[in-house]
Amino acid sequence: MTTAADTSLDRSVMPPSERRTLLGWMRRNLFSDLLNSALTVVAAAVVFLVALLLLRWALTTAQWGVIPANFNLIMRGQYPAEEAWRLWLALYLLGGVIGLMWRLISGKFSTAALIVFLIPLALREVPLFSWMTRFHLLVVAGAGAGAFYLGAYLPIQRSVRAAVYVLLGYLVVMLVILRGYSGDAGPMPTVTTILWGGLLLSLLLAFFGITLSFPLGVALALGRQSKLPAIRIISVTYIEFIRGVPLISLLFMGQVMLQLFLPDGFPLVDRVLRALVAIILFSAAYTAENVRGGLQSISRGQYEAAQALGLSTYRTTMHIILPQALRAVIPVLVGQFISLFKDTTLVALVGLFDLLGIARTITANPDWLGTQQEVFVVVALLFWIFSYTMSYASRRIEQRLGVGER
16 A cells, blocks of 8 residues: 555656656546546546537527627616716726725735736626727726735724624625715715616625624624523524525515515515525524634633633633634635625515526526526626635635645
């Protein structure tokens, strides 16, 4: 049986030209023996055949005209075209907020920051985008880079807490910009949420669902481990009840039954808000269980050391236990958030036109019959881009914090 020491010895005696070149890597990993060589050849043939078929379909058969014709509908739903400048304003501010938060958290420019700032520039190369869209993306990238460098001169203390305050402030400002405040007239007329749709609605539901469900889930996890029976029972009951029902049932309850529990004369709750509340409540229960797993991984010695230093329960939890617990469950939390982003497609079943709902509307249009494959390929690609971005950010955070290494 080959051991790790034998493998290390084999590599050490290999010529440098084979140790560090592509040929040497292929020899060790793809053609190390007869079985591996056969599997490599078969896998390469399958990949080549599938890629050839996909390229033939994409270049000769696919009707890609459906995408530019419905591009605005896919991006923002029925949001008024004359108010689309507000969406770009929100993106400008988002670029600036990301740059400022990076300065507050990291304090230095890194390869990861370069990749983040290059994303808008890479999107400019998409053939479907007009020159105006490419200009807006350039401004977004410039806002992010400018905010990063200007952050060094602002009288703000560099800390994660300051970055959180910046993010929360942006959430409020973004909602005001998107919804408006001046009624039917004025500089920012009100745009009801029923007109929000497409990628805009999917991102908003995911963004607010993740942001608001996380602190609620942490509070539930701490409540489940509380020594106070009332708090512990309430937390356990909530977690187990929510985890016992599917998300779609909560969405239907929010859309149909929520108004029945409110007093007579109470204003009708917005449909998007009802869906968002259901998503937050659902995600918080699973976040609580993930965080509880991290809390249970902390050794008893950590608590005893904090008590020996005379720290209160609050300081022990917030400054010693909780940071270690969250650090241990970063991969699980990010996986849950990615799942939450994809679960936002369920709101299409309750009458909201998210990205998937818009895609179904387009394919049902008589002018675009037979274009289901093209539309859903683009939708899948959009979901993959944002999901992979979250996954990449998670890996960078894990590397920075040394998860699994120390």
